[in-house]
Amino acid sequence: MIEPRILAVRTKILKKNDELARRMRAEFVASGVLVTNLVSSPGTGKTALLLETMKLLIDRGRRVAAIVGDLETDNDARRLAESGAPVRQIMTHGCCHLEADMVRDHLDGWDLGQLDYLFIENVGNLVCPTSWDLGESLRVALLSVTEGEDKPLKYPGLFNTSDVAVITKIDLSRACEFDRGLALKNIEAVRPGMVVLETSAKTGGGVTEWTDFLEQKKGP
Amino acid sequence: MHELSIANHLVSLACQSVRQEDVTRVSAITIRVGALACVHPDSLKFCFDAVSEGTLLEGAELRIISVPVVVYCPTCQCEIELPEIQPLRCTVCQTPCGDVRHGNELELESIEVVDASD
Numbered sequence: 656m657i658e659p660r661i662l663a664v665r666t667k668i669l670k671k672n673d674e675l676a677r678r679m680r681a682e683f684v685a686s687g688v689l690v691t692n693l694v695s696s697p698g699t700g701k702t703a704l705l706l707e708t709m710k711l712l713i714d715r716g717r718r719v720a721a722i723v724g725d726l727e728t729d730n731d732a733r734r735l736a737e738s739g740a741p742v743r744q745i746m747t748h749g750c751c752h753l754e755a756d757m758v759r760d761h762l763d764g765w766d767l768g769q770l771d772y773l774f775i776e777n778v779g780n781l782v783c784p785t786s787w788d789l790g791e792s793l794r795v796a797l798l799s800v801t802e803g804e805d806k807p808l809k810y811p812g813l814f815n816t817s818d819v820a821v822i823t824k825i826d827l828s829r830a831c832e833f834d835r836g837l838a839l840k841n842i843e844a845v846r847p848g849m850v851v852l853e854t855s856a857k858t859g860g861g862v863t864e865w866t867d868f869l870e871q872k873k874g875p
Numbered sequence: 876m877h878e879l880s881i882a883n884h885l886v887s888l889a890c891q892s893v894r895q896e897d898v899t900r901v902s903a904i905t906i907r908v909g910a911l912a913c914v915h916p917d918s919l920k921f922c923f924d925a926v927s928e929g930t931l932l933e934g935a936e937l938r939i940i941s942v943p944v945v946v947y948c949p950t951c952q953c954e955i956e957l958p959e960i961q962p963l964r965c966t967v968c969q970t971p972c973g974d975v976r977h978g979n980e981l982e983l984e985s986i987e988v989v990d991a992s993d
Binding site (some may be wrong): 657659660661662663664665666667668669670671672750751752754782783785786787808811812813815816843844845846847848849 | 893983
């Protein structure tokens with residue numbers, strides 16, 4: 656009887672993705688482009704907020720581009736292209752999250768040195784995108800007032816690995832009886848000290864503050 | 876179902892790790908999964924069995940070690956293991972703790988192989 660032998664490996668399972676993401680991040684940083692990964696459940700309003708953000712940045716003379724992930728359709732890419740910025744759609748055909756190589760494959764032909772901001776709108780999902788580093792410098796977890804205040808408690812992994820939280824659709828707060836204090840408390844429970852911004856793409860409320868936050872992260 | 880993607884990465888990493896070894900088969904692999912890693916063990920096992928078919932890992936047992944969340948408490952100045960994944964708050968002094976030291980693990984720990992007999 657041959658005894659089994661144990662090989663110690665101690666390696667991250669997503670090593671290949673992590674290594675590629677690290678190389679991409681180094682390239683993004685060297686090119687001076689701020690890469691932001693937006694993650695939320697479907698219907699939080701990522702695209703609506705992103706469109707307003709891109710328009711405002713373009714008005715300020717910034718050079719922006721976006722890559723957007725969905726299982727099917729290029730609807731979001733077409734909406735974001737209304738800003739006038741270059742936009743590419745990743746159709747994952749069933750895959751519930753973006754991976755670093757998908758993003759890399761959609762950068763072809765873009766001169767990163769000619770961009771100030773690159774936005775990656777992830778597939779609408781609060782679980783699966785959490786483990787996948789896309790080479791971003793800023794991960795944003797979005798939560799709409801229509802979803803309920805306990806989303807951060809239900810999906811702590813995403814909120815804990817994100818750099819900033821954005822509450823969207825604040826124009827609907829009253830209709831939804833949204834308890835702002837409770838939402839902030841829940842975010843604090845899973846990510847103490849997290850910066851939280853509150854926006855409405857519909858009324859424009861908070862969009863300037865959110866864009867100013869990005870400009871501050873980008874630096875001169 | 877990102878467990879399928881994770882299983883794909885796991886199988887290719889494990890196959891790569893045993894490539895240089897003269898083994899007939901892999902009997903088990905052990906991984907470490909943090910409580911905050913958003914991985915469902917049963918789904919991962921299901922996907923692992925499917926993805927490993929036709930590879931050296933076919934039929935191997937997937938052993939999962941669950942890693943609890945450990946935070947660093949700046950007040951107590953030590954690491955604190957939490958009984959649940961939230962709130963991220965020191966269980967001793969109640970200070971909110973954003974510094975997560977463990978709980979996001981998704982690691983291939985070891986591979987149990989059966990060597991080719993000479």
